[in-house]
Amino acid sequence: MATTEQEMVVRAGRPETAAAQGRMKPARVLTALAEELEVRMEGSKVDVPAETEEAARAWIDDYRAKLTAQTEHYLDERARLQAVATSGEVEHLGYVYWDLLSISPIQFIGLGPYQPSKIIASNELALFLAVLFINPATNIFNPISATTVLGGRDFRVRFEQVNLTNVTNGPDFTFIGTFPPTAPALTFFPVFIVAPDPGVNPHLIEQNVTADITDIAQPFAAFATNHQDVDSEPGFLGVPPQPPQLQHDIPLRYLIYSK
Numbered sequence: 001m002a003t004t005e006q007e008m009v010v011r012a013g014r015p016e017t018a019a020a021q022g023r024m025k026p027a028r029v030l031t032a033l034a035e036e037l038e039v040r041m042e043g044s045k046v047d048v049p050a051e052t053e054e055a056a057r058a059w060i061d062d063y064r065a066k067l068t069a070q071t072e073h074y075l076d077e078r079a080r081l082q083a084v085a086t087s088g089e090v091e092h093l094g095y096v097y098w099d100l101l102s103i104s105p106i107q108f109i110g111l112g113p114y115q116p117s118k119i120i121a122s123n124e125l126a127l128f129l130a131v132l133f134i135n136p137a138t139n140i141f142n143p144i145s146a147t148t149v150l151g152g153r154d155f156r157v158r159f160e161q162v163n164l165t166n167v168t169n170g171p172d173f174t175f176i177g178t179f180p181p182t183a184p185a186l187t188f189f190p191v192f193i194v195a196p197d198p199g200v201n202p203h204l205i206e207q208n209v210t211a212d213i214t215d216i217a218q219p220f221a222a223f224a225t226n227h228q229d230v231d232s233e234p235g236f237l238g239v240p241p242q243p244p245q246l247q248h249d250i251p252l253r254y255l256i257y258s259k
Contacts (some may be wrong), residue, residue: 009089029071030147031064031186034157039177043159046194048125055108056127063103067131067186078137096135097146100157100224103129104231105254112142118231121259122197128159128173129190130209130224136185150183154214157189164253176214190248197258202257225240227252 009190034041107117107127120126135146159173173191189209212221225250233242 032184043173101131102224102227118254120195132187
């Protein structure tokens with residue numbers, strides 16, 4: 001959860017080039033991939049086949065478009081509520097400056113549409129993904145949007161992992177960068193891993209994603225209390241099937257087994 005009051009979360013699209021922005025109305029919802037912000041990633045990097053990179057980019061682009069649509073709807077709905085609310089009611093709408101959304105691991109095996117996999121065989125590739133939301137909305141209590149407040153700030157996003165089977169830390173991944181003068185409303189942080197061989201016993205891993213502003217005297221930090229489980233779980237023994245869903249306050253966990 002963010003350090004500010006929890007609110008609705010988000011949607012995404014692609015930032016326009018300077019030339020395109022000169023020809024059309026500026027986008028309300030700016031988005032970016034981490035690489036587009038020229039961030040530095042600390043943590044082991046793996047070689048990813050070109051066809052897997054292409055499939056992952058297509059999946060992220062599709063999800064980016066969906067989140068952009070949700071954010072546009074959020075802005076419209078918030079403007080509608082503020083137009084009819086009293087000042088006291090607007091205050092109760094709340095305002096979250098920023099927050100994180102994590103996505104369950106995805107493997108690009110076989111033909112698409114690609115399904116996520118929270119059970120990963122050793123030596124297989126998997127994609128981790130997190131989305132950082134920075135609020136582009138304003139209200140009478142926050143006349144300057146969070147995307148402006150956090151513009152130009154130095155930031156850090158961390159994928160912190162704990163091996164629950166043998167109670168060890170990592171591997172962790174850290175993104176370090178600087179927002180442009182207007183921070184994107186949605187920034188996507190992808191990390192590929194090759195699952196290690198756990199040996200005899202499968203290893204259960206828990207992943208948490210955090211963000212903070214590293215400038216001096218900037219009191220902003222957040223961690224992901226929501227994650228998108230994109231698995232479809234079939235029913236069994238009277239347990240009903242579960243569709244893909246947004247989960248709140250449920251740890252993101254995945255299992256690695258030896259193949």
